Amino acid sequence: MSKIIRRERLVPNLHLLEVSAPEIARKCLPGQFVMIMPDERGERIPLTIADWDRDKGSVTTVFMTVGTTTHKLARLSAGDEVPVFVGPLGKPSDIRNYGAVLCAGGCFGIAAIYPIARALKEAGNKVITLVDVKAGYLLYWEDKLRKVSDRFLVSARDHKFETKDYVPAKIKSLLAEGAKLDRVVAIGCTYLMYSSCEATRAPGIKTVVSLNPIMVDGTGMCGACRCAVDGKTKFACVDGPDFDGHAVDWNELFARRKSYLDHEMKSLCYWERTRLPVCA
Amino acid sequence: MKITIDGRSIEAQGTKTVLEVAQDNGIYIPALCSHPRLAPYAACRLCVVSIKGKPGFQPSCNTYPAEGMEVVTDSEELRLQRVRTMELILSEHPNACLICSEKADCEDHKASIRKSAEVTGCVFCSSNRRCELQEIVVRLKVDSIPYSSVYRGFSVRRSDPFFIQDYNLCILCGRCVRICHEVRGAAAISFMFRGSQAVVGTMFDRSLMAAGCQFCGACVDVCPTGALAERVGRHEALPDAEAETVCPYCGVGCRLVVETLQGRIQAAKPAEGGVNRGQACVRGRFTLRDVVYSPSRIRRPMVKKDGKLVETSWEDALAFVAGKLKSYAGRACVVVSSQLGCEDLFVLDRFAREALGAGGAVPSLQPSILDGLGDLVKAHGLKTPHRASLADLPGSKAILVLGENVPVSHPVVWVEILEALRCGAKLLVASHKDDLLTRHASQSLKIRPGSEFYLLASLSKVLLESGSPQAGSGLKGLDGFKKSLEKLPASCLADTAGLQEEEVRRLAEALRCCGPIVLVFGQGLISMPWARENLAALWDLAVLTGARLLPLAEESDLFGAWLLARRKPSGAPSLETVLRAATTGEIKALYLAGPAPLPEKHGLEFLVVQDSFVNEACQGADAVLPAATFAEAEGHFVNLEGRVQKSEKVIEPVGEAKPDWWIASHLASRMGAEGFGYEDAGRIKEQLDKEGLLALQEEGEAGFVPVTAPSGGPERAAEYPMVLPGEYCPDYYRTLALCQASPDFKVLRNPRRLKIGPEDAAGAGLQDGAKARVESSSACAAGPGTARVKITGAS
Numbered sequence A: 001m002s003k004i005i006r007r008e009r010l011v012p013n014l015h016l017l018e019v020s021a022p023e024i025a026r027k028c029l030p031g032q033f034v035m036i037m038p039d040e041r042g043e044r045i046p047l048t049i050a051d052w053d054r055d056k057g058s059v060t061t062v063f064m065t066v067g068t069t070t071h072k073l074a075r076l077s078a079g080d081e082v083p084v085f086v087g088p089l090g091k092p093s094d095i096r097n098y099g100a101v102l103c104a105g106g107c108f109g110i111a112a113i114y115p116i117a118r119a120l121k122e123a124g125n126k127v128i129t130l131v132d133v134k135a136g137y138l139l140y141w142e143d144k145l146r147k148v149s150d151r152f153l154v155s156a157r158d159h160k161f162e163t164k165d166y167v168p169a170k171i172k173s174l175l176a177e178g179a180k181l182d183r184v185v186a187i188g189c190t191y192l193m194y195s196s197c198e199a200t201r202a203p204g205i206k207t208v209v210s211l212n213p214i215m216v217d218g219t220g221m222c223g224a225c226r227c228a229v230d231g232k233t234k235f236a237c238v239d240g241p242d243f244d245g246h247a248v249d250w251n252e253l254f255a256r257r258k259s260y261l262d263h264e265m266k267s268l269c270y271w272e273r274t275r276l277p278v279c280a
Numbered sequence B: 001m002k003i004t005i006d007g008r009s010i011e012a013q014g015t016k017t018v019l020e021v022a023q024d025n026g027i028y029i030p031a032l033c034s035h036p037r038l039a040p041y042a043a044c045r046l047c048v049v050s051i052k053g054k055p056g057f058q059p060s061c062n063t064y065p066a067e068g069m070e071v072v073t074d075s076e077e078l079r080l081q082r083v084r085t086m087e088l089i090l091s092e093h094p095n096a097c098l099i100c101s102e103k104a105d106c107e108d109h110k111a112s113i114r115k116s117a118e119v120t121g122c123v124f125c126s127s128n129r130r131c132e133l134q135e136i137v138v139r140l141k142v143d144s145i146p147y148s149s150v151y152r153g154f155s156v157r158r159s160d161p162f163f164i165q166d167y168n169l170c171i172l173c174g175r176c177v178r179i180c181h182e183v184r185g186a187a188a189i190s191f192m193f194r195g196s197q198a199v200v201g202t203m204f205d206r207s208l209m210a211a212g213c214q215f216c217g218a219c220v221d222v223c224p225t226g227a228l229a230e231r232v233g234r235h236e237a238l239p240d241a242e243a244e245t246v247c248p249y250c251g252v253g254c255r256l257v258v259e260t261l262q263g264r265i266q267a268a269k270p271a272e273g274g275v276n277r278g279q280a281c282v283r284g285r286f287t288l289r290d291v292v293y294s295p296s297r298i299r300r301p302m303v304k305k306d307g308k309l310v311e312t313s314w315e316d317a318l319a320f321v322a323g324k325l326k327s328y329a330g331r332a333c334v335v336v337s338s339q340l341g342c343e344d345l346f347v348l349d350r351f352a353r354e355a356l357g358a359g360g361a362v363p364s365l366q367p368s369i370l371d372g373l374g375d376l377v378k379a380h381g382l383k384t385p386h387r388a389s390l391a392d393l394p395g396s397k398a399i400l401v402l403g404e405n406v407p408v409s410h411p412v413v414w415v416e417i418l419e420a421l422r423c424g425a426k427l428l429v430a431s432h433k434d435d436l437l438t439r440h441a442s443q444s445l446k447i448r449p450g451s452e453f454y455l456l457a458s459l460s461k462v463l464l465e466s467g468s469p470q471a472g473s474g475l476k477g478l479d480g481f482k483k484s485l486e487k488l489p490a491s492c493l494a495d496t497a498g499l500q501e502e503e504v505r506r507l508a509e510a511l512r513c514c515g516p517i518v519l520v521f522g523q524g525l526i527s528m529p530w531a532r533e534n535l536a537a538l539w540d541l542a543v544l545t546g547a548r549l550l551p552l553a554e555e556s557d558l559f560g561a562w563l564l565a566r567r568k569p570s571g572a573p574s575l576e577t578v579l580r581a582a583t584t585g586e587i588k589a590l591y592l593a594g595p596a597p598l599p600e601k602h603g604l605e606f607l608v609v610q611d612s613f614v615n616e617a618c619q620g621a622d623a624v625l626p627a628a629t630f631a632e633a634e635g636h637f638v639n640l641e642g643r644v645q646k647s648e649k650v651i652e653p654v655g656e657a658k659p660d661w662w663i664a665s666h667l668a669s670r671m672g673a674e675g676f677g678y679e680d681a682g683r684i685k686e687q688l689d690k691e692g693l694l695a696l697q698e699e700g701e702a703g704f705v706p707v708t709a710p711s712g713g714p715e716r717a718a719e720y721p722m723v724l725p726g727e728y729c730p731d732y733y734r735t736l737a738l739c740q741a742s743p744d745f746k747v748l749r750n751p752r753r754l755k756i757g758p759e760d761a762a763g764a765g766l767q768d769g770a771k772a773r774v775e776s777s778s779a780c781a782a783g784p785g786t787a788r789v790k791i792t793g794a795s
């Protein structure tokens, strides 16, 4: 059992979850994730570690409500306990001094990119952070990210910020402006990662993505998280989650992530009707 | 008149707006706040057009054509104006996906993520790809919005049954508010606050339940956005097919479009045309899916082996049942539900007579108001007073409602009554209760339970005394009727109904008004021993005033069942006689294709249940045969106007269920009866048509029938001191109660509730919410009725 220290809705659909987990807090590194189970009868899901406090012994994740498990998590409050909170899992991100690194994040990826940007900055890189939001009101962690970035850019579909271009278009315009990019790290929905890789493929900029296939155990045992990278089968939970985005078979990943859509919808409908009773 | 739209000369009527005329002629004008069922509102300003001779732009949705009017609907100026308007509307709406450069690509790659808790873009929205905003954005080619967008930050309201409300998506078009007030008369929702604070809501921010919402779903269906979304299926992908059916519940026979995804029902929505004119009620709109996929569905045939029901094949089950039933020919009866299609009822009736030697299939809701009228026709050789259709309601001047709580039992009839009220009709109600109906009434008379006869007779008497109305004069039987009225004891009249003479007089005056009158009546009028007396009095009042009758058939095919029963030789048994015969052992086998309250002790040797749902009777059954629901078979239903409507097959039968006609014809064939080789429902319908069985021909002379004072009244009053006016409960399909099928419905209406006055409750030692025990004087509690009862607290 792990205790929830804080659960807070940051912006519509995105929640912060801070959990007391001293063992994980002590060891975790940027790019790693935890497996969490919201209740005894629930499903285990992976969430990227977005921050930690080694002294306090707490680990922070940010998640998006997209299905039953995340809806359940969104109803937890401080003091509640979750039966499973294990980690750190996965290989830590490769942190070195590359020169100039663009860290692109969207949705939960805005938080997930934070420890990576921080570490890259500490390693002496010039960090350009590009955050993608649908609209101005969906931006969170701006202060945190600014602190670890040399340049901080936000792209929103509305006209709140300097650009409304989607990430790949912004990458292209940065390059056109003459910005030097030695590496790109992209985290967010599969589409964001995929399209970022498409933008960096031609200019040949190494692009690292944090893959998010469906995971069950997160320890290399079940094979659910199989991905094809460079024509080889990889287990995202132990061989990743970071991979070279130009080597990933995206079509397979898109397809695999959709494979249980029908069940997921049924599960959520069932949960809503049975666990969220209407008023009398 | 002639007007010109975009240079085209067009014939227009003054009753349609310029917007409607344009739409009728295939000319597109974007519009968000207008709706065919609603009065012009002109709030969204998207539908602007330019009209020659008028300055600026005019909203076409509240402009009516005038001779020679020249309208321009499309110009660069207009487009720009509309785009500006749309940009403003969208600035307070999650608009990211609408204007995203990746829109097309995203659709290809992303799985539907409608499962999110809050909608921050179309990909998360249950309206995605069927949204009016999306359509307009594409049409107007809006690709950026020059304002930073505002999220209003309301929490999503999920605590009401059936649908959720996310007013962050609301564009304040007002359609929901207006349909709730103008068309449904519920007025559950309104605009709260003004200006930038404006939001749709309920008074004191109560739940919809508490605000008097009927959960008709009309608001959900008119909302151009995803602000109002049905709870069930909200997260699912879009439907891939649809079919039009007749709603299986009540006699209105609403046409419903049932949407399916991969052969599974997702949702049912009222069809635009048809009797219901785009409206439905909570049952048709929100419960069909739960009913069809109820866990109580019978999926496979079962037969009793060693005292237990075990699943078996159709082949075995049919052989077993046919073999057994053969030995009971002449000592068997068939009970059917009038929620089955005409094809089913016809074949089951033939099966009863030709294979089982019974008098015919007996409808479970019997006698019905239709039977009651039919009996009067037979007894007096007269023609039924004029029948009303739903379309007669809006044009009428007075509507008298008796014996049914229309807003609950037949909500779509209620919608038409409300329309009549808006057009100036008077609603007259006589009831022992206070409810929505009496609240809308222009005149509402509080009468004692079961005393409608006296009111009706008094009305006729008053009308006759003050000079009989034109309509009835010179018709057959008038003198006899007058005499029979005189014979009624004076004390029987108004004061027995608990009324003052003045009240009756005023009601009579309202009926004397010039203009069409409709008498709307339901099962409550015949749920007492003097049903026939009531109907006779109603009949005479109709003939006297020239009013039309609208019998509120309770079940979807009650009219069909009645039409088919007309061909029976007289003396077909009633459900009550069947049940009595089952108790005494006069009949040995019973075949149930409809609900029947079997007595605990009976003398039956062989019981077959043919139904879609496991029900109480299954326990004692020797065989259980899974029947398809309305959605799984094609069929015809006759609605309360006598309109024959086709219901399409929507999905494949659940489990191994088969259409009711299929089961009955296979059994009949196996039992040696001839002419049961039906291959499909179409063949049966052909036969029905050939024999003219569904045609409503009412011949004969119009005239009056004599009335007699009710008898068979209070018995054993000392022992059973209270009168319990049973209320017809419309919330079931075949043998399944809707509150059992749908958890949402259970929150809305759970029929096992007893309403009792505070003094009576105190006398019985009952407190609010306590369990009560009701004992009635009549042994057989078939159907709703007004009963003498004793009420005590139950442990």
Ligand SMILES: Cc1cc2nc3c(=O)[nH]c(=O)nc-3n(C[C@H](O)[C@H](O)[C@H](O)COP(=O)(O)OP(=O)(O)OC[C@H]3O[C@@H](n4cnc5c(N)ncnc54)[C@H](O)[C@@H]3O)c2cc1C
Pocket (backbone or CB within 6 Å): A033, A043, A044, A045, A046, A047, A048, A049, A061, A062, A063, A064, A065, A066, A067, A068, A069, A070, A071, A108, A112, A211, A212, A213, A214, A215, A216, A241, A257, A258, A261, A264, A265, A268, B111, B115
């Ligand atoms: C290494 C890794 C790190 C992740 N980090 C985060 C994070 O920090 N924040 C965040 O919001 N999300 C993160 N995700 C995605 C997150 O795990 C899924 O959104 C979550 O599992 C959805 O579960 P659900 O029951 O709410 O939704 P469901 O309705 O079950 O599924 C919604 C979608 O989520 C995906 N999904 C479902 N189950 C799993 C699973 N067991 N493993 C992975 N994906 C699944 C599927 O593509 C599915 O279509 C991460 C995924 C991986 C693999």
Ligand code: SF4
Pocket (backbone or CB within 6 Å): B093, B094, B097, B098, B119, B120, B121, B122, B123, B125, B126, B127, B128, B129, B131, B132, B133, B134, B169, B224, B225, B226, B227
């Ligand atoms: S209501 Fe329409 S425009 Fe708004 S989010 Fe939903 S689908 Fe998109």
Ligand code: SF4
Pocket (backbone or CB within 6 Å): B176, B179, B180, B184, B186, B187, B188, B189, B208, B212, B213, B214, B215, B216, B217, B218, B219, B220
């Ligand atoms: S469901 Fe019907 S009654 Fe309820 S708010 Fe909507 S329109 Fe009004």
Ligand code: SF4
Pocket (backbone or CB within 6 Å): B169, B170, B171, B172, B173, B174, B175, B176, B177, B200, B219, B222, B223, B224, B225, B227, B228
């Ligand atoms: S909830 Fe829908 S119908 Fe009602 S005002 Fe808002 S957008 Fe219009």
Ligand code: FES
Pocket (backbone or CB within 6 Å): A214, A215, A216, A217, A218, A219, A220, A221, A222, A223, A224, A225, A226, A235, A236, A237, A238
């Ligand atoms: S999650 Fe089971 S092997 Fe990766």
Ligand code: FES
Pocket (backbone or CB within 6 Å): B030, B031, B032, B033, B034, B041, B042, B043, B044, B045, B046, B047, B048, B059, B060, B061, B062
């Ligand atoms: S449709 Fe005419 S103003 Fe809205």
